[in-house]
Amino acid sequence: MPTNRGFCPSRKLGIWWFFPFFFSVYLSLFIIAGRNIKIVKPLFINILYTIAGEPMPDMTALLHHAVMAPSGHNTQPWKFRIKENTIFIYPEISRRLPVVDPLERELYISLGCALENLVIAAEHEGYRALVGYSFEDGAISVNLELAEGKANNDWLFNAIPIKQSTRRQYDGRPIPGADMERLASLPLEQGVSVLFVTEPEKIEGIIELVKEGNSIQMNDRDFMQELISWIRFNEAEANRYRDGLSSKAMGNPSSPRFIGKLFMKFFLNAKGQSKKDEKHIRSSSVLMVLLSENDDINSWINTGRSFERLALCATALGIKNAHINQPCEVPELKKTLQKLLSAGNMHPQLLLRLGYAESLPRSLRRPVSEVII
Template identity: 40%
Template sequence: MNRRQILLGTGGALVTAALGAVAWRAATGTMSEYEDYTARLRAPLSPDIADVIRHATLAANSHNTQPWRFRVTKNAIEMRPDPSRRTPAVDPDDHHLFVSLGCAAANLAIAAGASGRPGEATIDNEMVRYAFMTTSPHDEPLLYAIGRRQSTRSEYDGRAVPTADLATLQAAAAVPGVDLVIVTDPARVAAIRDLVIVGNDAQMRDAAFMRELKSWIRFNPRSAMASGDGLFAAASGNPSLPTALGGVAFDRLFEASTENDRYARQIASSAGLAVFVAEQADPAHWIKAGQACQRFALEATRLGLKLAFVNQPVEVAALRPELARLIETTRRPDLVLRFGYGPTLPFSPRRRVSEVLSS
């Protein structure tokens, strides 16, 4: 569930001057339009069951592919993976796909309970079934955080998180079958940072990885709103570019050395790292890892923290044993998040509920 950034320098401003502001806006749309769009996506929960699913789709997911399908029955909501949204270069065994499903399942349970549909989510191999009964709506402490959570890919301010808040985060992520290791020791953070950089180098030398990543980047608000998915460039603090120009900039300016420096600064500015480890390496446990990760992210959001995935050490299989050694486990690590106090950036796009529903 990784996210890369695009280094565009001052080229965007120069081309804007050449083309003219009107033509530029016609090609890219405006951030004002995009902010209105994301505000609608993150509107408060209504009692409608479609709104419960809307909240589920605001979960973290790999490359913002939103690889899920929902089916509503009389007293249940079923979630299945959408294989058409696989990312085989970065995720050849569909690990992130099932983690994404688990993240959405965590949101679903919170929103459904708040809407007056308390219940229980069960995992049947590759499917999640949320069976509920109908009561009155009630408060859910993490509900508001669903619309505020984001992967904030910027530098943070370096402040430490209070010990009591770290304990709260650990408790929020408690899911049977999943361990959470919170790393704040500078030496271990630096060692994991080095793995992130080695993994980033390996991925950026992989032509298939780079093609797949580029295919999911949305270089401007108009493209992001039209597709409702993908990695919106402005969500990483990058300028808006027409799609064709953005592709050229990606090919010419997206370099490993620059990205490595960026990752080093971002991790150094973070308060710590969170590593999730499931008991087994199978779809059911990957879904559980996603549930734990999403609950951690929502609690972090409630506490005023920002987060971002730095998953290179789990995506590059050769690096997993060293990451496991650093966090003192013999099992396969599933996810790596950095966390800390930082700014709010533009939110990611989402597809309409009608596009993720199955009959």
């Protein structure tokens, strides 16, 4: 006598029962979510992962860490798209800086910083991040696969929300040798290297290049207009836009916008800025330069990833950093910097100072919901 094994859809209908089943699930979610596709899609993908027996990565949480990355003028020039278990990062061209960054070099360095934060966060949560570039549409793809275990990178992951560019005078304390060795031995992305500058003659040369850079940039009307457009002079502006350079983060008092603009017009000049920059450089423990073998989009992204890794490591060690990028932004000064550093054919991409100081208020970031497409 044959035994009754019950009804099995797959036996009677083959695999075809899956299609109406999943369609009905998707349609139900679509109705429940008020026809909001941005809500439905991650929920449906999460169901698929559950059926497959694999946990779905919390994409929003990962992107929360990605958007904490630094960017030129805190423009946050990125957009993200989630497709199943892949996150795509796109440049947001409307947030580019055409005057100070006409080649979009610093824009792609910023994307590299966001990418590095995303990879660190994913590995911390137990996923393997496979990175790919598609420069036809400018996209960076990060495919997430379940790893055997969580990465041992707490020291980098925990530094993401507290790292900042600290634009103030440092206290001049030397960095212990063991900490310098840890920074110097940190693995960087392909084609990128780091140089720590301590020689007095080279520091003097860099100070002169920074001064010359200030003279060129701050006497350029378009440069100043672009800079002012990204300054948030008071807390209300900072909270409204959640981007740009806030007065508090730069160590300046808040003021109404019209007063701040008048102050910059009549009192901010290359001579005064150079005096301030020189004081800041001389108070620093060491200068740091990131260089790349090539000068293209791939190299800029890798520079961003490498810088962010170094900055997070420095933060974990209690070391502050701040950019002094004028010599890297003005083409003729970049060549002079290259010779000063005896860098050969390596391209200086970022110039920073390291040291110790009290933290300043942190720059705000746009919420993840505003950067997902």
